[in-house]
Amino acid sequence: MTQPLVAIVGRPNVGKSTLFNRLAGKDRALVQAIPGVTRDLNYADIRFEKKRFTLVDTGGLSTIHTDELTAEVNQQVDLAIDSADAIIFLLDGREGLTPEDEDITNRLRKVAKPVYWVVNKVDSGHLEELTYDFFRLGVEKLYSISAREKVGVHALFVEVTRDFPTEERAEEDREDEARPTRVAFVGVPNAGKSSAINRILGEKRLIVSELPGTTRDAIRVPFQLDGQEYELIDTAGLRRKSKVEYGVEKLTAIKALQALDDTDIAIIMHEADRPLTDQTLRIFSYAEERGRGIILVINKIDLVQGDKGWRERIKSDLGRRMVGLEWVPIIFSSAKTGEGFDELFRAVSIVRENQLRRLTTGPLNRCLEMAVAHHAAPMTHNRSVNFYYMTQVSIRPPTFIVFTNQPGSIHFAYRRYLLNRVREFAPFEGTPIRMLFRSRPKKGKAE
Structure with a gap:
């Protein structure tokens, strides 16, 4: 999983490298009272409050100098700004607000990402008053810090990293990406869940019967396809609450729902010769509320392929019943003939990739x-x-x-x-x- 990236930008000699080194924990960037000492981008992986991110120290941004070196530095800073998830714009509290600060502020207003306006070098109480002048920039919040004296730096980065994933969550994400993809087959009784898994495995591993309720427990079967590992989960059929009897059937329904809690992708099975039921829609809601990937499989199409216009009829029923679920892929299949199962696992692979997708x-x-x-x-x-x-x-x-x-x-x-x-x-x-x-x-x- 890609770590968030935070870029420190500002005019030359406002303290960007000092702030960078304060977080990096050592002198990773050159620090001198000479404008323009940092010319290249410096990167450091930072661990802060159980969160990890990449911090970038940039060269001094200038809007008034036009020499070739300044142009190259500005180009690198623009690259860091474009790549960043958050930007710290560092200002010099001792020097006060400058026309160049205003030019850079106008430039950053056009950047559609979080920007933190930070007044540095506020080392003593009377300098605190100087920060008020920076509100002329028209920003909603200013952070006053002293990178050299460690004043205000922690509070600043608490705010910057507020929405970054924690290490625990990041580790969970990495583990999830590495482990087998869990795929649960769910649906009303006798929709063909066990038959579908047997078709995928190429052998009769699960008991299949025309009698509803053959599967009593959630059964997990390892499976590998094209180098990708899966765990296929067969579940008991889910009936309406009013039709679920106490005892074994009640317990199997609970286990089927628990399997949904523990899965990555729910393949919801429904029979082609029956309209979509309210109970199947409730299974959709249950899976969606838990953030699970969803694929709808219309199974047993071998029973209706003799009917003229069967596909259009089913699609019309689905369009009417699945309002708000247009993002769910639909696969037409027959566990009996094998039709549609190659397409099914292509869909599983795509859905898993989409679940793990991150946008900058x-x-x-x-x-x-x-x-x-x-x-x-x-x-x-x-x-x-x-x-x-x-x-x-x-x-x-x-x-x-x-x-x-x-x-x-x-x-x-x-x-x-x-x-x-x-x-x-x-x-x-x-x-x-x-x-x-x-x-x-x-x-x-x-x-």
Whole structure:
């Protein structure tokens, strides 16, 4: 999993390398009171508060010098800004606000990713007053620090890394990417779950009967295809609560739902000769709520292939019943003849890749900008809804945070609109995606 990247930018000699070394723990970057000492990009992997990220120290950004070396440094800084998930713009509290700071601020306003305006070299109380002048930049929050004296640095990086994944979550993600993909076959009784697994395995490993309820426990079978390892999970059929009897059937239903809790991808099986039922839709909801990948398999097409227009009829029924689930891939199959099973595992591979997909902040914010430009959010309480930036904070399922001035006023229809724009922007077929809304910090100073 790629670590978040944080770039430190600013004019020459504002203390970027000192701040970089403060986090890196040693003198990784040259520090001298001479403008332009750092000319190349310096990288360090940082561990902070159980979170890991890559910190980049950049050369001094200049908007007034036009020599060839300055142009090369500016080009490298632009590369760091484009690649970063968050940007720290460092200002010099001793020197005060300069026209170049204003030029760089105007440049960073066009960057659709979190930018932290940080006033450095605030080493004593009376210098604290000098930071007020920087509010002329029109930013919502300033952080006053002294990189040399370690003042305010911890509070700054608590804020910068707030939405970064923890080491535990990152380790879980790495383990999940390495272990076999768990694929659970779920559905109503007698939908062909065991037959489907037997067809995949090429042998009769599971008991198959026309009598509903043959499978009593969740059965796990290892399987390998094209170098990829899977764990196939056969589950008991799930009936409506009112039809589930106490005792063994109640227990098997619980185990089937527990298998969904422990799986990566739910293959929901349904018979081709029956309309989609409310119970199958409830299984969709259960899997979606838990963030599982979902593939719908319309099985037993051998029973209907003699009917003219069977495929169109089924698709029409699915389109009517699966509103809001258009992202779920649909496979037509027959466990009896083997039709559709090559396509099924291609879909499994794609869904797993989409579950683990991470988008960087830059592309995500281009998506957000285009979405809002095409269709702005409706006003609430006579106030416009402004969106600042969007970032991805986790996978399985992919989860995004959108920073806005009115996080509690986003209508569910507009939330769905933004989710659909993200799906159009990047391939997330077969996986739920989450979108959360948060407010940006109000104007004020860091402790």
